[in-house]
Amino acid sequence: MRPAPMLACLTMKADQSQLFDTHVHLDRLGPDQDSATALAEAGRAGVGAWLVPGVRRQHWPDLLSLAGAPRIWAAPGLHPMMAGQWGAAAEVELAELLQRPECVAVGEIGLDGLLDVPFQLQEPAFRGQLRLAVAAGKPVLIHCRRAWGELLAILRQEQAGRVGGILHGFGGSPRIASEALELGFVIAFGGPLTYPNARKRVEVLRTLPVEAIVLETDAPDLPPHPHRKEPNRPEWLPLIARRVAEIRGWSLAETARITTANARRVLNLQKEWGQN
Numbered sequence: 029m030r031p032a033p034m035l036a037c038l039t040m041k042a043d044q045s046q047l048f049d050t051h052v053h054l055d056r057l058g059p060d061q062d063s064a065t066a067l068a069e070a071g072r073a074g075v076g077a078w079l080v081p082g083v084r085r086q087h088w089p090d091l092l093s094l095a096g097a098p099r100i101w102a103a104p105g106l107h108p109m110m111a112g113q114w115g116a117a118a119e120v121e122l123a124e125l126l127q128r129p130e131c132v133a134v135g136e137i138g139l140d141g142l143l144d145v146p147f148q149l150q151e152p153a154f155r156g157q158l159r160l161a162v163a164a165g166k167p168v169l170i171h172c173r174r175a176w177g178e179l180l181a182i183l184r185q186e187q188a189g190r191v192g193g194i195l196h197g198f199g200g201s202p203r204i205a206s207e208a209l210e211l212g213f214v215i216a217f218g219g220p221l222t223y224p225n226a227r228k229r230v231e232v233l234r235t236l237p238v239e240a241i242v243l244e245t246d247a248p249d250l251p252p253h254p255h256r257k258e259p260n261r262p263e264w265l266p267l268i269a270r271r272v273a274e275i276r277g278w279s280l281a282e283t284a285r286i287t288t289a290n291a292r293r294v295l296n297l298q299k300e301w302g303q304n
C-alpha cells in the first residue's frame with residue numbers, strides 16, 4: 029500500500045526534542061494502522077525521525093516509497109530468516125539501492141541461532157550484505173540472537189568497523205556490548221527494556237557510554253509494557269524513552285537530545301537533517 033501524503037505536523041522542522049525511531053517496520057504495521065496515520069500519531073507523541081529496515085526482497089520498493097517523505101529513511105536488506113533470497117540478483121539490486129541518498133543503511137542483517145534457517149545459508153547472506161554496506165560506506169542494522177561469537181568474528185573479518193551501525197533488539201551481555209562498541213556500533217533499546225524482568229538490558233544500559241545509546245520500537249513487534257499483548261505502535265516510542273531516562277537519570281528532553289544526536293551521527297545524517 030502506498031503511504032498517503034504526509035500530514036502538516038511532519039513537515040515542521042525537526043527540533044532536538046524529537047525522538048528518533050531507529051527501527052520501525054512502517055511497511056508492515058498492525059491491521060488497524062496505515063503508515064500515514066501511524067506517523068501522524070507518533071509525531072504527536074514527540075517522534076520526529078524514522079528508519080525503516082528491510083526484511084524481504086519483495087518489500088524493498090515499499091521502503092523506498094516510505095523513505096521519500098521528510099525524515100524517513102530506508103535500510104534495505106534481508107533479515108536472516110530470508111537468507112534464502114540472497115544471490116546474484118539480490119546483490120545487484122541492493123547495490124543499486126545503496127546509491128540512493130534515502131537508503132542510509134543496510135538492514136536488518138545478521139545471524140539468528142533460533143531460526144530454522146541453517147548458518148550455511150545465513151552466513152553468506154550476512155557477509156555479502158556487509159560487504160556491500162562497507163563498499164557503499166553505509167552503516168548496518170544488526171539482528172542477532174544466540175550467535176554473538178560468530179557475528180562479532182564476521183564483523184571483524186569484513187571490516188564492519190569502517191561503517192559501524194546499530195545493534196537492534198540487543199539482548200546480549202555488557203561484555204558483548206563493549207566489544208561491539210569498539211567496532212563502532214551503538215545499541216538500540218526497545219520495548220523489552222520496559223519489561224519488569226529486563227535485568228540484563230538495564231545493566232547494559234547503565235554501563236554504556238552516553239554516545240552509544242539509541243531508541244527503537246521495532247513496531248509492530250516487541251511492544252513495550254503495558255501493551256505486551258497488542259501489536260506494537262510507533263507512537264509508543266516515548267514509553268521506551270521514559271524508561272531510558274529513568275535508568276540513566278536523565279530528563280526526557282535530555283534523553284531525546286542524546287539519542288537523536290547519536291542516531292544522526294551513526295547514520296551519517298548530520299547534513300541531510302534539514303533537507304530530507
Ligand SMILES: [Zn+2]
Pocket residue numbers: 051053081136246
Ligand atoms: Zn525488526
